[in-house]
Amino acid sequence: MALFYNTGDSIVQANFARNSMGADVYLYLPGPSLNVVDQMDIYQRGVVNVAVNTAYPKVKPHWWIGMDLPECYDDNLFKEIFHKVFRKGYMFEKIDGMPLCDYPFTYFADVSIPRSGIMDMFSRNKQNSPFVWFAHTLGVVLHMLFWMGSRRIHFVGCDLGGSKDYYDDRILAEPFREKNQRLYKKQNDYLKQVHFLASRFDIELISCTPDSPINQYMKYLSLEEALRQSVVRVGKKPQKEYLHIKQIRMNEASKNLKHIYWSDPIDLQEKGIITGCDKNQEWMLQWWWDNYHEHNRYPVMFADFGMSEQGLEWCRSHGEVISLSDIQLDAWYKKPIAMQRTRFKKTIWIDLDAEIRGNLNELFTVKGFGVAEDAPNKFAVVDDPVNSGVVVYEHMNEVVTKWAEAVVGNAGYYRSDQEILQIVLNIHKIRPTILKRRWHWLRLLGDNPQALIMHWTGGEGKKVIRKQITDK
Numbered sequence: 001m002a003l004f005y006n007t008g009d010s011i012v013q014a015n016f017a018r019n020s021m022g023a024d025v026y027l028y029l030p031g032p033s034l035n036v037v038d039q040m041d042i043y044q045r046g047v048v049n050v051a052v053n054t055a056y057p058k059v060k061p062h063w064w065i066g067m068d069l070p071e072c073y074d075d076n077l078f079k080e081i082f083h084k085v086f087r088k089g090y091m092f093e094k095i096d097g098m099p100l101c102d103y104p105f106t107y108f109a110d111v112s113i114p115r116s117g118i119m120d121m122f123s124r125n126k127q128n129s130p131f132v133w134f135a136h137t138l139g140v141v142l143h144m145l146f147w148m149g150s151r152r153i154h155f156v157g158c159d160l161g162g163s164k165d166y167y168d169d170r171i172l173a174e175p176f177r178e179k180n181q182r183l184y185k186k187q188n189d190y191l192k193q194v195h196f197l198a199s200r201f202d203i204e205l206i207s208c209t210p211d212s213p214i215n216q217y218m219k220y221l222s223l224e225e226a227l228r229q230s231v232v233r234v235g236k237k238p239q240k241e242y243l244h245i246k247q248i249r250m251n252e253a254s255k256n257l258k259h260i261y262w263s264d265p266i267d268l269q270e271k272g273i274i275t276g277c278d279k280n281q282e283w284m285l286q287w288w289w290d291n292y293h294e295h296n297r298y299p300v301m302f303a304d305f306g307m308s309e310q311g312l313e314w315c316r317s318h319g320e321v322i323s324l325s326d327i328q329l330d331a332w333y334k335k336p337i338a339m340q341r342t343r344f345k346k347t348i349w350i351d352l353d354a355e356i357r358g359n360l361n362e363l364f365t366v367k368g369f370g371v372a373e374d375a376p377n378k379f380a381v382v383d384d385p386v387n388s389g390v391v392v393y394e395h396m397n398e399v400v401t402k403w404a405e406a407v408v409g410n411a412g413y414y415r416s417d418q419e420i421l422q423i424v425l426n427i428h429k430i431r432p433t434i435l436k437r438r439w440h441w442l443r444l445l446g447d448n449p450q451a452l453i454m455h456w457t458g459g460e461g462k463k464v465i466r467k468q469i470t471d472k
Contacts, residue, residue: 002129002147003109006091006101014107017127017415019423021149023048024230026208027141028055031159033209037223044227046234048150052141055157056080065144067111067137069093070100078103085109085144111140118193121146122201127415138187142194151203154226155218158191158209160184188213260404262340262396269299271364272344274322275352276303278331282311284352287469289318292356303338305331329407335388335417336403342395351389353461354440355454355468362452363439366392369399370433374418376444386425386432388418389455390440399430 003014051061065085111133114120121143208223300319370392374385441451
């Protein structure tokens with residue numbers, strides 16, 4: 001896991017990876033010039049403030065990141081209510097008798113030596129990819145910001161030298177000052193390479209540090225002017241070219257292309273349902289079927305995402321099984337490919353964790369490609385996210401085709417098939433038919449007795465399903 005936290009019962013991955021942060025980032029480092037920064041001036045709408053190491057307490061940021069021993073930092077840091085990131089190995093380090101992982105909003109970063117140098121900062125963009133370690137905190141910070149979707153990063157207090165050691169009154173002994181100077185030179189060379197590569201991925205690095213060596217290759221703006229531009233910029237929608245550093249494209253996964261096809265249009269049935277399952281989800285099959293069958297009699301197809309033989313046997317006894325064994329993709333990326341194999345003129349895809357509470361006749365009236373809005377989604381990669389848990393579509397629908405092709409080319413670069421669908425709709429400027437909210441009601445909105453389909457998403461939703469199964 002790249003970034004995680006301790007709940008007390010388990011270690012949980014923190015899913016902050018995304019394709020565009022949608023805000024300018026101001027990175028505050030503890031160089032001498034940080035001394036002139038007024039903390040009251042830097043809190044502007046449309047910007048994210050990130051402090052590195054001892055830039056706190058001069059700056060109280062939205063995110064703080066430090067890879068040194070916890071004892072190196074201000075005592076008040078640990079109780080602050082902003083996001084704090086420490087190195088993985090310090091999770092159980094005691095601070096005032098309490099493990100570091102028990103302090104509020106505290107996360108831990110997994111780091112490893114890069115295999116391809118600086119390029120790994122751009123290629124390691126999955127939720128579980130460890131951050132690169134170049135023997136300095138700055139490398140981890142920048143990789144984390146790229147991973148979070150930062151597209152415009154401003155460097156403040158990045159003096160990399162100067163007449164003083166830091167912005168405050170700390171003074172280094174001579175041997176340590178020499179070591180710091182060597183580190184500054186190393187970091188300057190590192191930033192020069194990062195700046196060159198970042199431009200290839202439409203990431204802009206800007207200096208807001210006067211008289212810094214980084215100004216020789218990096219655009220310079222005064223902090224005041226940079227903040228002014230950021231405030232103006234926040235009123236505009238994110239540029240579409242920032243959707244992802246790789247964009248939608250076909251890649252080396254072309255071996256899966258031959259599996260992207262629609263079922264034979266001859267002798268299609270009028271209406272039917274498709275769902276998908278792997279061996280880890282088989283425990284929900286009977287629950288899903290009982291809810292569905294109580295109100296509906298449409299034929300059902302089950303997509304095999306890696307079921308056990310016992311699960312397959314159960315599905316064959318309740319409907320038709322779609323085999324996807326030849327497709328080299330993780331389970332849920334196969335969804336749009338399975339949807340193409342439909343044997344129906346009009347199909348409704350329904351996720352296995354969705355509780356069907358009524359007759360689905362209404363949904364079959366939807367024209368074109370129908371999905372629900374994903375309003376509670378805080379990590380959406382586009383302005384108007386949709387939820388792919390329930391999809392209504394017609395045979396040979398172009399959206400499903402584009403979605404399947406995009407999955408083949410981009411599985412692994414995105415968190416889910418749903419994110420890829422969102423990008424496809426956005427890039428191709430397709431406006432889907434939006435389902436009535438009560439037709440597909442999401443758990444994050446709270447239970448709704450009037451919902452036609454109640455979608456129990458996430459770990460908390462699975463707890464509800466297990467309780468329903470147990471209480472039955």
